[in-house]
Amino acid sequence: MKNIQPLNYDIIKNEWQLLINNTNTATHQILMNLSDQEVWQLVDAYYQYMLQDEKAKLFLSTAQVEERLSASMNNWLRKVLGSSCEDLSELITHQRNVGEVHARIGLPIDLVARGARKLKYELFQLLLNKPLLSEKEISDAIFFSGMAIDSAIEVMTVAFTPSHQKMMHDQEHFRLLTVYDDMSVERERQLGALKDWENQFIYNIATELPFEERVLLSDSEFGLWFSHKGQHIFRQPDLIKKIDSLIQKIDRLITTEFANESSNTFSRIHLLRLLRQDIEQVNMILSSIFEEIVKSENGKDPMTKLLTRRFIPTIMRREIALSISSGKPFTIALLDIDYFKKINDNYGHAVGDSTLKSIAVWLHEYARSSDYVFRYGGEEFMLLLVETTLSQAQLLTERLRNYIASQKIEVDVDTSFNVTISAGLVEFDNHPDYQRLINKADKMLYQAKNNGRNCIESYPFGMDNSL
Numbered sequence: 001m002k003n004i005q006p007l008n009y010d011i012i013k014n015e016w017q018l019l020i021n022n023t024n025t026a027t028h029q030i031l032m033n034l035s036d037q038e039v040w041q042l043v044d045a046y047y048q049y050m051l052q053d054e055k056a057k058l059f060l061s062t063a064q065v066e067e068r069l070s071a072s073m074n075n076w077l078r079k080v081l082g083s084s085c086e087d088l089s090e091l092i093t094h095q096r097n098v099g100e101v102h103a104r105i106g107l108p109i110d111l112v113a114r115g116a117r118k119l120k121y122e123l124f125q126l127l128l129n130k131p132l133l134s135e136k137e138i139s140d141a142i143f144f145s146g147m148a149i150d151s152a153i154e155v156m157t158v159a160f161t162p163s164h165q166k167m168m169h170d171q172e173h174f175r176l177l178t179v180y181d182d183m184s185v186e187r188e189r190q191l192g193a194l195k196d197w198e199n200q201f202i203y204n205i206a207t208e209l210p211f212e213e214r215v216l217l218s219d220s221e222f223g224l225w226f227s228h229k230g231q232h233i234f235r236q237p238d239l240i241k242k243i244d245s246l247i248q249k250i251d252r253l254i255t256t257e258f259a260n261e262s263s264n265t266f267s268r269i270h271l272l273r274l275l276r277q278d279i280e281q282v283n284m285i286l287s288s289i290f291e292e293i294v295k296s297e298n299g300k301d302p303m304t305k306l307l308t309r310r311f312i313p314t315i316m317r318r319e320i321a322l323s324i325s326s327g328k329p330f331t332i333a334l335l336d337i338d339y340f341k342k343i344n345d346n347y348g349h350a351v352g353d354s355t356l357k358s359i360a361v362w363l364h365e366y367a368r369s370s371d372y373v374f375r376y377g378g379e380e381f382m383l384l385l386v387e388t389t390l391s392q393a394q395l396l397t398e399r400l401r402n403y404i405a406s407q408k409i410e411v412d413v414d415t416s417f418n419v420t421i422s423a424g425l426v427e428f429d430n431h432p433d434y435q436r437l438i439n440k441a442d443k444m445l446y447q448a449k450n451n452g453r454n455c456i457e458s459y460p461f462g463m464d465n466s467l
């Protein structure tokens, strides 16, 4: 992917360290000695302010989040203000993680900046109103705390940007793939448009159409499609660049060599040959890129035809936003085939593959068309059951588990075997970070495996821990 630079946190770390060293001990003490009541007062003011914003509400409004975030915000503030006593590398790593979580849940970066501004405002007010401090002590404390908070937010922003860029890229890719329902049709249409342009061009040369009336490849139907749509659907930047430079090369040939050529048939044929070679290359590259997309079945796993896990973030973010705004539940199930390795070992990889395909078909049959079915990993699947509570999901997955266990996988006319699955379920708990939810389902799946397999375990609804 383009535009993502390797991250370097050393500058921030060195400058933060310098700030700490250049600040006198008394200032560090003032900030570290803020009472619990004072820090809570800052955190409360921050949340009250942020909750006035509709956008922020989506991320902060649920009771569970409020409680959890208030505690972690309190902790964060203590650590940043007391950074002289912290391991700075660890503190920076923590800010990076926070920035990555913000990107994952789609928290806009301007909200983070606004929150930090509010927090600084409240903190500065608090310091300014401390009667026992001198003006110098207050201004030193304001200076250090302002700079330390800015440093922490800067680390979050540096971490946020590439994660956010990747998220936006995947989201856009998913959107485009769903717009182009049938990539094979699109492939035929565009390869056809390229051929049409070539034939028309040769005809125009043969009939000696005036130079001004000849259409450049970049202005042709294909050229326009490529620059407006094709470039954005394809994910191979090197190949896109290659096509782009071939189109430019072809157009240069037309505007220079073809424009200057005499009516000499020999030189014309030579030029047409050159043109054809380049078009042939465009054709080949384009076909190979489309091939890749068609193979991946519009973002689906080629073997099982299920959605690949790459689209989990995009879909989970969308379902989480929907669930928070509508108040409707959803439940996810992580399913794993039991002793799958043995199937491969006993019957061969091809039978393993066909087992995966059968399971995918059964999952599809049991899910509604509004649900999502992902191939999560090798022999792991994920169901996202929309508008479904945990108890409804338990019924459905139990039926599915029983059904799968009752089916026979045929190896040949004389041989067949049974296969079972284990699953972990969790209902959406209003926390905007989908990764936490998946971790809970994973924990339950692990428990199901430990409980002997061929069973389903559910994360108790409403229970929270520090996953």
Ligand SMILES: Nc1nc2c(ncn2[C@@H]2O[C@H](COP(=O)(O)OP(=O)(O)OP(=O)(O)O)[C@@H](O)[C@H]2O)c(=O)[nH]1
Residues within 6 Å of the ligand: 336, 337, 338, 339, 340, 341, 342, 344, 348, 349, 350, 351, 352, 353, 356, 377, 378, 379, 449, 453
């Ligand atoms: N045939 C086939 N095998 C795969 C594929 N992807 C992963 N596997 C295999 O799936 C097996 C998974 O094995 P394990 O993770 O040990 O799990 P398991 O044997 O199912 O055991 P439990 O999950 O503990 O019940 C590995 O041997 C992988 O090689 C695939 O696409 N096709």
